[in-house]
Amino acid sequence: MDEPFQLEVACLPPHCPVTLRSTLCSEGNDLWESFSHYVSDERGRVNVSKDDSLGGSYIGCEPMGLLWSLRLAVGGRQNIRLRKKNMQTPLVVDISLFDGHTIDNFNTQTALAMTTMERWYMAPGVRRIEVRENGVVGTLFIPPGPGPFPALLDVWGLAGFMEHRAALLASRGYACLALAYINHPELQLGSGMGISYFQESWKLLQSVPQVSADRLGLLGSCFGAAIFILMASELPDISPRCLVAINSPSGLLNPGEGNYLEKLQRLLPETKLDANGHFMIKDAILAFGIDLERSLQAGGIQCPVLLIVGEDDQCVPSLESAQKLEAQMRAVGKGHLVTKFSYPEAGHLIEPPYHPVMRSSAFNLPGQTVTMLWGGVGKSHAAAQEDSWRRILEFLDKHL
Amino acid sequence: MSFFGECKRIYSEEMKTRISPKITAQPTRGLVDEKIYIRVSNLIPNEKITLRCLLLSEDNDFWHAYGLYISDDKGVVNVAEDVCLGGSYTGTEPNGLIWSLKPVPGSRPALRLRKHNVFTPFLLNISVHKGHINGDFKDASSLALTVIERWYISPGVSRVEISENYIHGTLFLPPGPGPFPGILDLWGGGGGLVEYRAALLASHGYASLALEYMSTQNTSINVNNIGIEYFEAAIHFLKSHPRVSSEQVGIFGLSFGTSVALNIAAKGNRISPRCLVCISGSHAVKINGTIGDVFTNLKEEGGKIMVDENNHFIWKELILPRLADPSKKVKVGNIKCPLLLIAGNDDQNWPTVDSARDMENMMKAAGNEHLLTTLIYPKTGHLIEPPYSPHTRFSNFISAFNQEKVVVLWGGQPKEHSFAQEDSWEKILHFLYHHLYSSSIGLSKL
Numbered sequence: 001m002d003e004p005f006q007l008e009v010a011c012l013p014p015h016c017p018v019t020l021r022s023t024l025c026s027e028g029n030d031l032w033e034s035f036s037h038y039v040s041d042e043r044g045r046v047n048v049s050k051d052d053s054l055g056g057s058y059i060g061c062e063p064m065g066l067l068w069s070l071r072l073a074v075g076g077r078q079n080i081r082l083r084k085k086n087m088q089t090p091l092v093v094d095i096s097l098f099d100g101h102t103i104d105n106f107n108t109q110t111a112l113a114m115t116t117m118e119r120w121y122m123a124p125g126v127r128r129i130e131v132r133e134n135g136v137v138g139t140l141f142i143p144p145g146p147g148p149f150p151a152l153l154d155v156w157g158l159a160g161f162m163e164h165r166a167a168l169l170a171s172r173g174y175a176c177l178a179l180a181y182i183n184h185p186e187l188q189l190g191s192g193m194g195i196s197y198f199q200e201s202w203k204l205l206q207s208v209p210q211v212s213a214d215r216l217g218l219l220g221s222c223f224g225a226a227i228f229i230l231m232a233s234e235l236p237d238i239s240p241r242c243l244v245a246i247n248s249p250s251g252l253l254n255p256g257e258g259n260y261l262e263k264l265q266r267l268l269p270e271t272k273l274d275a276n277g278h279f280m281i282k283d284a285i286l287a288f289g290i291d292l293e294r295s296l297q298a299g300g301i302q303c304p305v306l307l308i309v310g311e312d313d314q315c316v317p318s319l320e321s322a323q324k325l326e327a328q329m330r331a332v333g334k335g336h337l338v339t340k341f342s343y344p345e346a347g348h349l350i351e352p353p354y355h356p357v358m359r360s361s362a363f364n365l366p367g368q369t370v371t372m373l374w375g376g377v378g379k380s381h382a383a384a385q386e387d388s389w390r391r392i393l394e395f396l397d398k399h400l
Numbered sequence: 401m402s403f404f405g406e407c408k409r410i411y412s413e414e415m416k417t418r419i420s421p422k423i424t425a426q427p428t429r430g431l432v433d434e435k436i437y438i439r440v441s442n443l444i445p446n447e448k449i450t451l452r453c454l455l456l457s458e459d460n461d462f463w464h465a466y467g468l469y470i471s472d473d474k475g476v477v478n479v480a481e482d483v484c485l486g487g488s489y490t491g492t493e494p495n496g497l498i499w500s501l502k503p504v505p506g507s508r509p510a511l512r513l514r515k516h517n518v519f520t521p522f523l524l525n526i527s528v529h530k531g532h533i534n535g536d537f538k539d540a541s542s543l544a545l546t547v548i549e550r551w552y553i554s555p556g557v558s559r560v561e562i563s564e565n566y567i568h569g570t571l572f573l574p575p576g577p578g579p580f581p582g583i584l585d586l587w588g589g590g591g592g593l594v595e596y597r598a599a600l601l602a603s604h605g606y607a608s609l610a611l612e613y614m615s616t617q618n619t620s621i622n623v624n625n626i627g628i629e630y631f632e633a634a635i636h637f638l639k640s641h642p643r644v645s646s647e648q649v650g651i652f653g654l655s656f657g658t659s660v661a662l663n664i665a666a667k668g669n670r671i672s673p674r675c676l677v678c679i680s681g682s683h684a685v686k687i688n689g690t691i692g693d694v695f696t697n698l699k700e701e702g703g704k705i706m707v708d709e710n711n712h713f714i715w716k717e718l719i720l721p722r723l724a725d726p727s728k729k730v731k732v733g734n735i736k737c738p739l740l741l742i743a744g745n746d747d748q749n750w751p752t753v754d755s756a757r758d759m760e761n762m763m764k765a766a767g768n769e770h771l772l773t774t775l776i777y778p779k780t781g782h783l784i785e786p787p788y789s790p791h792t793r794f795s796n797f798i799s800a801f802n803q804e805k806v807v808v809l810w811g812g813q814p815k816e817h818s819f820a821q822e823d824s825w826e827k828i829l830h831f832l833y834h835h836l837y838s839s840s841i842g843l844s845k846l
Contacts, residue, residue: 003427011837092555096576114576116556123428124523125547145527145545148420173422212420 001091001119002168002353002389004064007048009097009113012040019056019098020048021106022066027085031073032356034058034066037101055101058379066095067119068382070356079362079371082355087128087167090118121164123171131177136201137186138179139163140208141170147210150217150241150400151175153201157222158182159363168352169219172393174400175211177201181224183364198231202238215400219244219392222316222348226250229325233300242399243301244392246308246350247318249285250298250325278360278373286317298325299332306339306395308388310346314375318348341391346384347376353386421543423528429521429549431603433787433825435495436548440528443475450487450529451479452537453497458516461507463790465489465500468532486532489815497526498550499818501790505535510807512795518559518599521549552596554603562609567634568621569611570595572602573643580607581648581674581836582638584631588655591615591800600786601652604829606836607644609634614691614800623801624692631660632671648836650675655750655782659685659730666734675835677828679742680782682755683730684722695801712794712809720751723758732759733766740773740831742824744780748811752782775827777820781812787822
């Protein structure tokens with residue numbers, strides 16, 4: 001899924017306007033589509049890796065644009081994130097070629113040509129093991145081979161449990177435990193948020209025979225990252241070799257305090273809405289976290305930290321939070337451990353590369369569903385996903 | 401930890417302290433004709449290692465290949481660039497671990513690796529082992545392992561079984577509305593329905609019909625009631641298929657299939673192919689009457705059948721005397737379409753190089769030699785397959801004509817034969833593209 005592809009069209013008349021359209025049918029049976037306009041060169045060829053798109057879902061030279069600019073098709077459900085639950089099957093993307101520069105009604109036209117592509121999260125040989133042990137709920141992905149492998153605990157934010165990044169990391173050589181801690185039907189009520197749960201997960205990962213117990217890291221997004229920062233800073237028995245935090249609110253929130261979903265819900269009435277009626281929760285969190293007593297002290301972290309920041313994050317004040325964390329580490333003489341990559345115009349949902357970019361989508365809170373504004377401007381956000389993934393893999397390779 | 405306790409393993413002290421070597425192979429999922437790039441890192445600098453590729457065939461035999469390498473100063477082995485010091489191959493061979501695959505010691509003899517079900521991949525386990533191991537991997541545990549999939553079919557290609565109008569075969573269609581150029585895919589005297597090459601051609605954009613014309617099970621496709629009309633019907637079927645562009649249909653043949661292709665092309669009637677790819681065959685097999693007649697004829701009038709020191713059959717002398725008799729040869733001077741002729745000069749099964757030379761002379765005399773391109777490869781045998789099929793110098797063979805079970809000598813040496821497969825395939829794809837795609841209007845290719 002994180003590998004780029006090359007797309008070429010041949011045997012067209014020279015200087016011929018054409019439209020390339022990509023479609024994908026998700027597991028939820030939603031149709032995603034994207035299209036772009038090109039003109040063939042004097043040899044009748046189009047090379048998506050080199051040529052400029054003149055319009056459509058993206059403009060300019062974007063080799064992977066047909067993937068990251070995928071949007072839910074008009075007429076179907078809207079506002080939903082693209083999520084793959086089954087790691088053992090691929091996402092199938094069809095790419096069709098149409099004559100002329102079309103913008104809609106593709107179904108009424110006949111395509112000139114077509115090709116099909118499979119995008120996988122899991123490489124051949126990677127083993128997927130559902131973990132339900134000692135109250136810990138998650139999925140463990142182990143690379144093929146005898147090991148022992150460096151390992152990672154992987155968590156997401158308050159949206160809940162997702163396996164795809166862990167599957168990708170295992171395909172890159174890391175034993176990775178995707179950990180559920182909220183919103184999972186098999187989690188025992190109440191146990192999801194306790195610190196002892198995370199300690200238990202850590203111990204569990206260390207005990208896996210194929211894992212090299214002294215080469216463990218933590219990788220988290222959003223709220224999950226804040227939890228990991230707390231763990232690494234304050235729990236002496238949790239000693240990761242390195243930590244990656246993507247858009248973490250840790251500088252402003254202490255995840256150790258109670259039920260965060262409820263707190264979020266209480267914040268909602270104070271939250272501003274944007275022009276589309278989408279919730280911009282960032283300012284509310286910012287205001288909430290101004291009280292210094294509330295913020296998490298990260299000074300106890302002993303290992304290298306990689307911070308990935310989307311500066312246009314409208315959900316979490318990611319930049320302010322990262323700056324605060326850096327300051328805290330510097331204050332105790334550990335500033336050199338922090339590496340930060342900050343992406344202007346990237347939003348909250350920094351996913352693995354080529355994931356469709358969504359500026360806002362539906363978010364489930366207990367009792368209600370709202371539309372949350374995540375932020376991020378198409379092209380730049382896609383570039384941030386690509387670049388940050390590369391940085392993350394380099395960082396992990398160096399420290400694990 | 402009850403769940404994990406059961407699969408606890410003992411690691412050596414050394415293993416626990418060193419960082420695990422890492423092996424990557426790209427692409428992790430690819431077509432069989434794609435090059436692979438294997439890289440090992442996190443090794444000790446200047447460390448001796450052995451790379452091993454292991455495959456379990458559909459017939460339940462293990463095939464393997466191995467190469468001896470030494471890591472560089474950074475502890476890296478890059479198979480595409482580094483020199484292999486021994487094992488199944490030597491030198492800089494990016495894809496050596498695939499094409500040098502052989503049955504593991506102790507296997508049944510005279511095997512050939514072929515894929516029956518194109519909808520599953522070959523799974524290759526590529527492992528790294530400490531030190532230089534000389535072929536015996538029984539006690540060698542690996543340092544690292546990766547798995548790759550090799551497919552004969554790409555996503556989106558559809559498979560259609562054809563048994564209508566008495567032709568029997570499998571049609572592979574590329575994704576999309578078409579129309580596509582078409583290819584009639586013909587194998588040789590082993591008979592049966594062999595699908596993998598047609599599936600691969602469809603993955604490159606050609607509607608390809610793998611045709612069965614010699615079956616031991618299906619009595620309607622018995623060699624005694626099939627003649628040239630059967631193949632013409634197959635071409636007609638392709639030409640009139642709604643997703644095939646009728647002006648762009650060619651024939652791809654190997655061995656006896658090549659002779660069929662030449663016979664059809666020389667007939668010069670309305671069933672005229674746009675181009676021909678002819679591998680390891682001869683024009684000295686004229687088809688008058690049924691295929692059964694042809695084989696009977698060959699046996700009766702043919703030259704000697706020889707065996708080598710291992711009692712493997714050498715059949716190339718069978719057809720050789722026919723080259724001197726014009727009445728036994730296809731009039732290749734009548735061919736009106738471009739022809740790509742491929743032969744190995746160590747072919748022990750058919751006299752393909754002598755035939756190629758004779759064909760060149762005939763076409764020169766008739767004035768159509770500008771249509772002919774000949775590729776002759778040294779130390780290359782009869783079975784010139786898509787890359788990177790393991791080279792088979794001899795194997796079990798059951799003739800579809802008389803169910804004779806023998807071991808046939810095909811010829812060729814692994815390195816040169818594998819090069820021939822790689823080089824010829826690239827030229828074949830280029831040839832097909834040129835004649836079936838780019839020189840036509842109305843077809844675009846993604």
